[in-house]
Amino acid sequence: MGLTNNITTRASGPVAIFLALLVGIVAVNMQLGCEGPPPQPFVPKASVAPEVVYCNDHTGHKPGNKPWIMGGKCTCTPSGSLMQQLHADGFCEEMTANDLRVMYEEKGIKLRQEGHMWCNGLCRAGKHVVLGGNCMCPPTPGTDYYERIITGAGVVPPGKEISANK
Amino acid sequence: MRSISTTIALLLVGVFCSLNSGCTVGPSKEQVMFAKAISIRVDRQPTPTDSARFFKHRFLTKRNNDYVMWSMDYASICMLGGNYDAAKNELLQCLIDIEKRQDTDKEKAAAASNESRKIFKGEPFERAMACTYLGMLHYLMGDYNNARIFCTRADMADATTEENMKNYRHDFRLAHYWLGRSFLKLNQEGNARVAFKKAGQFVARKTTNRELKSLQKTQAKHRKKRIRLEKKCYQLATTKKDAIVPGVVDMSPSPSVGQMPDHISADAKPGNPVIVGSENIEQFLSLEYQKQVNLILVIETGQGPVKFLVGENGYADKIVRSDYPERKVLVYLDGNKAGQAFEMLDMFHQADTRGTSEKDRAQLSKGIAQSILRRLPYISYVAALWDVRADHRYWHLLPGEVHLFAAKVTPGVYTINLQCFDSNGYLIPRYSVTRYHIPVKDNKENIFFLHIKPEADNTYFAPKI
Numbered sequence: 001m002g003l004t005n006n007i008t009t010r011a012s013g014p015v016a017i018f019l020a021l022l023v024g025i026v027a028v029n030m031q032l033g034c035e036g037p038p039p040q041p042f043v044p045k046a047s048v049a050p051e052v053v054y055c056n057d058h059t060g061h062k063p064g065n066k067p068w069i070m071g072g073k074c075t076c077t078p079s080g081s082l083m084q085q086l087h088a089d090g091f092c093e094e095m096t097a098n099d100l101r102v103m104y105e106e107k108g109i110k111l112r113q114e115g116h117m118w119c120n121g122l123c124r125a126g127k128h129v130v131l132g133g134n135c136m137c138p139p140t141p142g143t144d145y146y147e148r149i150i151t152g153a154g155v156v157p158p159g160k161e162i163s164a165n166k
Numbered sequence: 167m168r169s170i171s172t173t174i175a176l177l178l179v180g181v182f183c184s185l186n187s188g189c190t191v192g193p194s195k196e197q198v199m200f201a202k203a204i205s206i207r208v209d210r211q212p213t214p215t216d217s218a219r220f221f222k223h224r225f226l227t228k229r230n231n232d233y234v235m236w237s238m239d240y241a242s243i244c245m246l247g248g249n250y251d252a253a254k255n256e257l258l259q260c261l262i263d264i265e266k267r268q269d270t271d272k273e274k275a276a277a278a279s280n281e282s283r284k285i286f287k288g289e290p291f292e293r294a295m296a297c298t299y300l301g302m303l304h305y306l307m308g309d310y311n312n313a314r315i316f317c318t319r320a321d322m323a324d325a326t327t328e329e330n331m332k333n334y335r336h337d338f339r340l341a342h343y344w345l346g347r348s349f350l351k352l353n354q355e356g357n358a359r360v361a362f363k364k365a366g367q368f369v370a371r372k373t374t375n376r377e378l379k380s381l382q383k384t385q386a387k388h389r390k391k392r393i394r395l396e397k398k399c400y401q402l403a404t405t406k407k408d409a410i411v412p413g414v415v416d417m418s419p420s421p422s423v424g425q426m427p428d429h430i431s432a433d434a435k436p437g438n439p440v441i442v443g444s445e446n447i448e449q450f451l452s453l454e455y456q457k458q459v460n461l462i463l464v465i466e467t468g469q470g471p472v473k474f475l476v477g478e479n480g481y482a483d484k485i486v487r488s489d490y491p492e493r494k495v496l497v498y499l500d501g502n503k504a505g506q507a508f509e510m511l512d513m514f515h516q517a518d519t520r521g522t523s524e525k526d527r528a529q530l531s532k533g534i535a536q537s538i539l540r541r542l543p544y545i546s547y548v549a550a551l552w553d554v555r556a557d558h559r560y561w562h563l564l565p566g567e568v569h570l571f572a573a574k575v576t577p578g579v580y581t582i583n584l585q586c587f588d589s590n591g592y593l594i595p596r597y598s599v600t601r602y603h604i605p606v607k608d609n610k611e612n613i614f615f616l617h618i619k620p621e622a623d624n625t626y627f628a629p630k631i
Contacts, residue, residue: 035391038399041411042596043626047431047501049581049602058605059579117307118250121215140248142582142601142614145215150603 053152054130056138057112061085067092068129068136069103075129075136075149077112078104104136112137120145130155196224204239204562206246207469210621214247226256231272234263235286235559238296242563245299246466246617254303257296264293281529281557291338291516292561293323298341302464305344306613310351317345328521337519339365340511340568343451350456362451365510371518377487378589385491385588393418396595411626417595423587426496426503430583434501439606442574443505450508450572459572461606465507465584466617467492468566471517475558481533482526483556487514490566492586492597492618497571499580507569507584514566529556565617577608586618598623 055062056075061082066072070091076082078100086092092100104111110125119125120140127133130149139146147153193201202209203217221243225236237260244253264287276284288296297320305313320341324334336342346361396418403411428438442458444450468490476484495507532554539549582604586597599622606612 035395038395038402039417039596040624041399041403041414041626042417042621042624043411043413044415044598045600045623045625047433047581047583047600052603059603060605116251118248119252120248120250122218122244122247122249122252127215140250141604142616143214143248144212145248147602 050151052150054150054155056150058138058141058146059150064089067100069100069107069109073152075138077136077138109134109136196220200224203243206243207563207565207617208619210619210624212246214243214249218243218247218249218252229263229267231283231285232559233286234260234288235561237263238288238292238561239563241296241299242561245615246563248615250303250306254300254307257300257303260296261300264288264296276557277528280553280555281525282555282559284557286557286559288561289517289520290323290326291513291520292564293326294320294338294341294516295513295561295564297323298338298344301341301344301348302613302615305348305351310348314345314348314352317341317348321345324516328523331519331521333369334516334519336364337367337369338511338516339368340570343510343570346451347456350453355453358456359453362453362456366447366451371515373518374515381589385590385592388491389420389588389590389592392594393420414626420593420595422593423494423496423506423591426585426593428503429501430498430503430585431501438502438504439499439576439578439580440502440504440573441576444508444573445505447508450570456572458574460577460611461571461573461575462611462613463497463507463571463582464613464615465495465569465571466565466567466615467495467569467586468618470561470564470566471514473558473560475556477533477556478537479533479553480555480558481529481536483529483558485514485517485520485560488566491588491594493567493589494587494591495569495571495618496585496587498583498585499575501581501583504575505571505573507571509567510570511568512566513564513568525557529554575606577606580604580606582614582616584616584618596620596624 052059052062054068054073054075055065057077061074061076063085065074066089067074067076067078067086072091074082074086078097080097083092083095083097083100101111108125109129110116110123116123116137118140119135119137120143121127121131121133121135123135123137125133125135125137127135128139128145128149129136130152139149199217199220202213203221206212206214206217218240221236221240226233226240237256241253241257241260244250244256263285267285269285273284276282287293297316301313301316301320304310304316320338321336324338324341325336342361342365346358346365349355349358349361396416400414400416400418402409403414442455444455449455469488471485471487473483473485476482494509497504497507536549536552536554539552540546542549580603582601584599586594588594597618597620599616599618601614601616604612604614
């Protein structure tokens, strides 16, 4: 018992100093607000939208773009109005919308249809054709995926496609 | 002899420490995928498709007790990633499970012990949100009758709120809004008017004002600190020789909503595209206004409420609001001020008004009984093994709030910019979101789901588009 008291008495001096220092540091930090480091720099996204490279049903057909299946940059779903625009550009002159649709389907590319309107890359056909998959359902506007596809960021060149479900 | 025993002891300590620390260098791939998926609302570089695939493979292949919870989270990931087909299909399956799956044995076991042994079916507000999402998705896909049905079901799900909260039984305003729009499409103007009126009725809780004042006080402090740190950040990024960042912007200015400029950048296109806009919520929810709008933005902010266990041995659950600063949203189209988005759903308000149910009372009884038994001699050994924990499962990826913007705008392709403000109405500059090439087509309703997250527009260290 006496030994314990002795140790406590001897240790009380340094302990008291340590506690006083700790309280002092805490108080100073509280006063200063413990601000910590500043945030990382902010380099904002451009206020002007980048140009559409790969057009689709949402962006509307971009004049001069050839259909994807023919090595072009048009990923619009074949329709009567699209064919009119393609004919005006001198593409697919002998073809109907159905012919173009069949061409895509024969290549295993899944087009926009009932129940496959808003997959945004999450479907059995895999990623969008521009990113190397087999899906040509137009991406959902307002998402990063949409911006990547229409601007061509992360584009996979033809011949290096990724198989479905990867 | 002594040295051998010391060596063995040290060896055992080493083995124990290794086992305890997991003998691994870092988290597994699965843990990383889970962390990425569950933080998708705030992740700067989310991969929603990969997260959705991971969730589907990891949690949705078997129908265990937690299926509905993971199903709801999966649906949220799909909603955030723009995978609306998958979200719709999963939520439909989720609702079937909520309504039809029964396991009385598990329910009996849960009543006597750990409550999370039963099949999870969500709180009233979670079921209401699942139905509202389905209503919105059906509406987006042009199926207005089913949109009406699901929005009505959302209202009914909210009506299961307990007796002590009966004033809050029909206050799921987001569902009423979409119900109103569905009625408009179905040429039922009278019903639409009633639904829009209900969408505008907010019943405050007793603590609403107190919470707001406390939040305003805290956010005022945070704003001062934020301004100081932002100035420091800008100074470092523009003056320190080795650390000069090209294109860096000073994020310290934090004007109020009223002080926001009409044109947010020098690149703003001339002429405001908004033909008809709304100044206040009354005008916004009027039938005449809703008949004219052709652009609707559903903006999700913050994170949903968090549920955790409280009380001795976790016999009760508690729901608290998540910490997120954004409370108001201002919309810019092509750099021109388009108007304010109106708050249509506060998820914590919905969670806080669920009421005290029969199961809560049963949990309290279990908790008290166990607490007494644990203090009795001999019996305490057995009582300590009695698991009386409440059900702490919840929908992790719900939004904190949902704001709506609707206006009649000139058809075209727009860059949408969302600016967020705190509860005092001051700008939080790092919570801006810019989305390119948003099409507003003629003679068509154009609906887009967007969500706010911090640093969304910061391209520092992020790939530039």
